[in-house]
Amino acid sequence: MKTREKIRHVLFILIGMLLFGSIGSVSANESIIDGGDSFENAVLLEPGSYNGELSIEDLEYYSITNITPGQKLTIKVDIPEAGLDYPRRNPEIILYDQEKSKLKSEFKGVGGNEFGSLTVYWTSNSNEPSYSFYLKILEKYLASTEGPYSYIVDISIDDCFDADSQTDAGNTFDTALNTTPGEYTSYFEMESGDDKVDIYMLSLESGDKLDVTVTPSGDAQFEINIYDQDRIKMSGEYSANKGAIVKISETSPSAQDVYIEIKKRLGTSSDKEYSLNIAVENGVETEQTESPTEDTSAEETQTEEIETEETEAGETEAGETQTEGTQTEDTSNGGSSIPGFGLLITVTGILTVGYLLLRR
Ligand SMILES: [Ca+2]
Numbered sequence: 001m002k003t004r005e006k007i008r009h010v011l012f013i014l015i016g017m018l019l020f021g022s023i024g025s026v027s028a029n030e031s032i033i034d035g036g037d038s039f040e041n042a043v044l045l046e047p048g049s050y051n052g053e054l055s056i057e058d059l060e061y062y063s064i065t066n067i068t069p070g071q072k073l074t075i076k077v078d079i080p081e082a083g084l085d086y087p088r089r090n091p092e093i094i095l096y097d098q099e100k101s102k103l104k105s106e107f108k109g110v111g112g113n114e115f116g117s118l119t120v121y122w123t124s125n126s127n128e129p130s131y132s133f134y135l136k137i138l139e140k141y142l143a144s145t146e147g148p149y150s151y152i153v154d155i156s157i158d159d160c161f162d163a164d165s166q167t168d169a170g171n172t173f174d175t176a177l178n179t180t181p182g183e184y185t186s187y188f189e190m191e192s193g194d195d196k197v198d199i200y201m202l203s204l205e206s207g208d209k210l211d212v213t214v215t216p217s218g219d220a221q222f223e224i225n226i227y228d229q230d231r232i233k234m235s236g237e238y239s240a241n242k243g244a245i246v247k248i249s250e251t252s253p254s255a256q257d258v259y260i261e262i263k264k265r266l267g268t269s270s271d272k273e274y275s276l277n278i279a280v281e282n283g284v285e286t287e288q289t290e291s292p293t294e295d296t297s298a299e300e301t302q303t304e305e306i307e308t309e310e311t312e313a314g315e316t317e318a319g320e321t322q323t324e325g326t327q328t329e330d331t332s333n334g335g336s337s338i339p340g341f342g343l344l345i346t347v348t349g350i351l352t353v354g355y356l357l358l359r360r
């Protein structure tokens with residue numbers, strides 16, 4: 001009995017889940033939509049699921065807006081099974097950027113008991129603050145006599161932000177992502193997106209040792225480059241083989257903002273995620289531990305330098321004094337007023353003595 005009750009209980013839960021799921025999918029598909037017939041009158045779609053009808057004469061144009069850098073837009077179009085061997089349905093979905101340039105497309109022939117599902121997605125970098133897209137859904141070959149068929153379009157947006165931010169680490173120096181030491185998860189999207197490079201900016205003090213480690217997921221290979229504040233490459237490293245961890249270290253000779261550039265070299269399209277570890281060993285603090293002596297010695301050195309300068313200055317002054325002395329000597333040699341005065345007194349004395357002798 002207990003086992004039976006358990007089974008009944010489980011069945012009851014399963015039926016409940018099925019009912020709930022079907023109700024959920026029905027409600028999700030309740031939004032009926034009809035796309036525009038050109039880019040110009042494309043119908044705006046918010047994230048969600050919609051039901052539409054498609055025929056060869058009736059192309060469907062939609063637009064999706066407000067996708068921010070690092071967000072992944074996924075568009076999934078489901079074609080219910082035809083229930084016939086023929087005709088096959090031949091839906092195609094095409095994703096365009098805001099300039100109406102084709103980014104991705106998928107085509108599928110669906111027939112018999114197949115349930116056709118087409119998916120395109122796109123992840124944007126941080127070159128623009130926000131992105132818009134166009135979506136075209138079309139039937140390529142089905143004869144007009146076969147009539148339209150239904151489809152379900154599902155729009156979803158996932159965050160693939162870098163290093164605990166709310167954006168993509170820029171593909172350029174100007175859009176580099178400000179970061180601090182830590183262990184992060186970041187993303188690339190090369191095959192179905194334009195997030196090919198992630199550049200991070202980090203502030204370092206003089207003597208700081210920077211250690212960067214990139215751990216690929218899967219067999220991807222990465223390249224790390226470090227650039228100084230003038231965007232001049234200081235060093236670079238890349239995975240030794242598929243899936244190899246890449247490590248790089250650099251000690252900053254001065255207080256500056258450095259750039260860490262991460263590029264994906266090779267790997268399967270599924271390996272989009274990578275782990276990024278940024279560590280900074282504070283060289284200045286290490287020196288500060290010994291700072292009392294070092295600082296004193298630094299001060300001493302400064303004092304010595306000042307003393308040396310003073311001594312040199314004294315010498316210079318002495319030299320100048322000597323020069324002045326020499327000038328004085330020269331002047332005395334040339335005859336100054338003081339020896340002349342003595343001579344005058346001597347002559348006056350002699351004349352006075354002569355005068356007195358003559359009076360006698
Ligand atoms: Ca990224």
Ligand SMILES: [Ca+2]
Binds near residue numbers: 126169170195198
């Ligand atoms: Ca990027």
